[in-house]
Amino acid sequence: MKKIGVLTSGGDAPGMNAAVRAVAGRAIYNNVEVAGIRHGFKGLINWDSIDLTMGSVGDIIQRGGTILYTSRCEEFKTPEGIAKALNNLRTHSIDGLVVIGGDGSFHGGLALTKLGFPTVGIPGTIDNDIAYTDFTLGFDTAVNNVISAIDKIRDTATSHERTFVVEVMGREAGDIAVWSGLAGGAESILIPEVETSMDEVVQRLVQGVDRGKKHTIIVVAEGVAQADEIGNIIQAKTGFETRLTVLGHIQRGGSPTAVDRLLGSQMGAKAVDLLLDGQAGMMVGITNNQISVVSFEQALSKRHQMPMSIYELAKTLSM
Ligand code: F6P
Secondary structure (H helix, E strand, O other), X not given: OOEEEXXXXXXXXXXXXXXXXXXXXXXXXXXXXXXXXXXXXXXXXXXXXXXXXXXXXXXXXXXXXXXXOOOOOOHHHOHHHHHHHHHHHHHOOOOEEEEEEOHHHHHHHHHHHHOOOOEEEEEEOOOOOOOXXXXXXXXXXHHHHHHHHHHHHHHHHHHHOOEEEEEEOOOOOOXXXXXXXXHOOOOEEEOOOOOOOHHHHHHHHHHHHHOOOOOEEEEEEOOOXXXXXXXXXXXXXXXXXXXXXXXXXHHXXXXXXXXXXXXXXXXXHHHHHHHHOOOOOEEEEEEOOEEEEEEHHXXXXXXXXXXXXXXXXXXXXXX
């Protein structure tokens, strides 16, 4: 391989820049040139690239977002879009591609691989919803963002003796809700993976108040319901003063944590090693604290399993 490309796709995630830096660093170390494709798969179709050098990836490891920009590209899902991308990759003498993104990005990577273009993937999404990796890039920072918000909400919730419903992201996955709910000491956590009756939530809330709790924090994953739906039910059933916080895109921003910087660095280097080793159609992950590799097909074959022990622990500790 003489030249490889790297792109970020789907929702941005803190740590993507660390991964871009590592891809460039590892490739250049091996005398391979690197093209940074901008705006995700859209940049492959309309050819928008910059040369990445050790200089251009300096000063980015600490930055949130992605210096390569990102997009959700519908055109790449069509045979015409893929053909244009493939043609551009060949015209610009790119020999392999690293795709950093979520499951949609891996479908794109798989399509390119099936057409004979070597592509490898790095799971980059705050949702932690990819199978065959314990964590995705950006998840740890998002969880820390949520915890920091919950800590602040708790101050005002206690002062006013209020109930707060905090809505967090995650699409269909409850990981952000569970990990931040446990670490933030939430009284109840509502996730798509577990059906929870509102009567149970209300019962726990009332019991807590009866025991002298000065506040209640309920974390709800966006895949379950919107904060106002939950808040309205609670207010109607208890009469307790209830407030809502929808954290939204704040969860996705900010400087990546050490965990995400280290993960991005390790995954980026491994992705290049795979390409140089002639392996394609693979996703780099992290399993039991070790960098792991599975095929795109495997990674896309099933839903990510959230460790239920964490959910159960959170439930027990918030009694
Ligand atoms: O996949 C990351 C994510 O932040 C989800 O948690 C959320 O549902 C979605 O992206 C929001 O998408 P957008 O940034 O396009 O509004």
